[in-house]
Amino acid sequence: MxxxxxxxxxxxxxxxxxxxxxxxxxxxxxxxxxxxxxxxxxxxxxxxxxxxxxxxxxxxxxxxxxxxxxxxxxxxxxxxxxxxxxxxxxxxxxxxxxxxxxxxxxxxxxxxxxxxxxxxxxxxxxxxxxxxxxxxxxxxxxxxxxxxxxxxxxxxxxxxxxxxxxxxxxxxxxxxxxxxxxxxxxISEAERGRRTLLEERARIARELHDVVAHHMSVITVQANTAEYRLERLPPDVREEFTSIAGTARESLGEMRRLLGVLRNEETHGELVPQPGLAQIGQLVEATARARGPVEFTPCDIDAEVPETVGLSAYRIVQEALANVVRHAPGAHTRVSLSVAEPDQGGGALLTVLVVNGPPPAPPAAPLEASGTGHGLVGMRERVRLVGGTLDVGPLPDGGFRVAARLPLIEKDPT
Known part of the structure; x- marks a missing residue:
C-alpha cells in the first residue's frame, strides 16, 4: 500500500x-x-x-x-x-x-x-x-x-x-x-479569450489587405505608365520603373496568397471596398432609423486621413453602436468626431467619441443578436494598430463611454 x-x-x-x-x-x-x-x-x-x-x-x-x-x-x-x-x-x-x-x-x-x-x-x-x-x-x-x-x-x-x-x-x-x-x-475561458483576439486580428488583417492592395496597385500603374507620361526618360530610369512595376506585381500576388490563408468560407462579404470616415454619417443615420435617437457631430479634416485610420474609426463607431443596441436599446447616443491640434513634438489626433445614456424603462428588445466583431477586444486591436489610445468605461448615470484617439499620421504601434 x-x-x-x-x-x-x-x-x-x-x-x-x-x-x-x-x-x-x-x-x-x-x-x-x-x-x-x-x-x-x-x-x-x-x-x-x-x-x-x-x-x-x-x-x-x-x-x-x-x-x-x-x-x-x-x-x-x-x-x-x-x-x-x-x-x-x-x-x-x-x-x-x-x-x-x-x-x-x-x-x-x-x-x-x-x-x-x-x-x-x-x-x-x-x-x-x-x-x-x-x-x-x-x-x-x-x-x-x-x-x-x-x-x-x-x-x-x-x-x-x-x-x-x-x-x-x-x-x-x-x-x-x-x-x-x-x-x-x-483553461477554456483563457483559450476563448485568446481565440477571440486571434480572430479579431485576422479580421483586421483581411480588411487592411484591401487598403494595402490599393496602394500597391497605384504603384504598379504609375511605374508601368511612367515611360508614357514622362518624356525623354533615360534607359536606366526606364528599366528602374519596369523593375518597380514587376516587384509591385509580385507583392500583389504574395498578398493575394496571404489573403487566401486569412480568409475562410465565412468571409465572402468582405470583398467590398472598406469604409472610412465618409461612411460614419451613413452608419449613424442607419442606426438612428432602426432604433434612435443618435446625434452625430462630424468634423472637417483638411489633411488627408490614412485609410487605416479611417477604417479603424469607422469600425470603432460601428462596434460601439452595436453594443448600445445590444446592451442599452433605445438609449440616447451621441457620436462625435473632432481633431485636436498637434501638440509640441506630436501630430494631430482624430478623436472618436461615442457616449450613450442609460436605457429607458422598460428596456426595448435588442436590435442585434450579435456584433460585428468582438467588442472591446476589436477596438483595442484597431487602436493599437494605428498607435492610438482607447478609453472606455461606464458612466455614473448608467451609460457608457467610448473614446478613441487616433493619430492622423501613421506610426508604428508599440
Missing part, C-alpha cells in the same frame, strides 16, 4: 477556502480521541475484565493515532489496525460474557470507522480496496478463534469500515472531479 500524497504530509481539507472547513478534521479527530480514550479503558476493564494496564495501552494505541489520521491516515491505520488485532487476541485470555462484541469492542469499531473515513478522503481506490481486504481477512481469521461462536454481528467492523471507505472515496473523487472541471473551465 502506497500513500497518495508523495509530496509530503498535508492535512485533510487543507485547500478549503473557509477556515472552519480546514479546522473540521482536527476538531473531529480531537473529539474522537478525547472521547474514546477513557471510554475504551472503562469498557475493556469493567465490561470485558481486561487488566487495567493492558487496557490503557490498547486505548492509547487505538485512540491517539486518530489525530495523526488528519495528516497521515494510512500510517495511523497501520497502528490502529495492529492495536485492534492485538486487543482481540488479548481478550481471548479473559472470560467475558457472550453478549459482548468480539473480536472488536464497540469503542474500537467507532474509532476504526472514523479512521476509514479519513482514509477514503485521502487515499486512492487501490489502497482503499487493500485496506478493506486486510480488515475483512483479519476479521474472518479471528473468527476461527471465537470463544462464543462467530456470526454476522462479529463482521460489523468489516461492514461499517467498508461503508466508511466507500463514502470517503466517493466524496474524494467527486471533489477531484469538481476541481478538474474548474481547472478546465479556467
Amino acid at each position: 502506497t500513500s497518495a500524497e508523495e509530496e509530503g504530509p498535508r492535512a485533510l481539507f487543507a485547500g478549503a477556502s473557509h477556515r472552519w472547513v480546514r479546522m473540521l478534521p482536527w476538531g473531529v479527530a480531537f473529539v474522537l480521541c478525547v472521547a474514546l480514550l477513557p471510554t475504551t479503558i472503562v469498557v475493556l476493564t469493567a465490561d470485558y475484565g481486561l487488566n487495567g494496564g493492558v487496557a490503557a495501552a490498547l486505548a492509547v494505541a487505538q485512540a491517539a493515532p486518530l489525530l495523526l489520521a488528519v495528516v497521515r491516515p494510512l500510517l495511523a491505520w497501520y497502528v490502529v489496525f495492529a492495536a485492534d488485532v492485538a486487543g482481540a487476541l488479548a481478550l481471548l485470555a479473559v472470560g467475558f460474557p457472550e453478549r459482548l462484541l468480539w473480536p472488536f469492542p464497540p469503542t474500537g469499531i467507532v474509532g476504526y470507522v472514523g479512521l476509514c473515513l479519513a482514509l477514503g478522503l485521502r487515499e486512492r481506490r487501490r489502497t482503499l480496496v487493500l485496506v478493506w481486504l486486510a480488515t475483512a481477512g483479519a476479521n474472518v481469521a479471528l473468527g476461527f478463534a471465537a470463544p462464543h461462536g462467530f456470526g454476522a454481528r462479529e463482521l460489523l467492523l468489516t461492514i461499517l469500515g467498508g461503508v466508511a471507505l466507500l463514502l470517503g472515496g466517493v466524496l474524494r473523487e467527486r471533489s477531484e472531479a469538481q476541481r478538474r472541471l474548474a481547472e478546465q473551465e479556467t
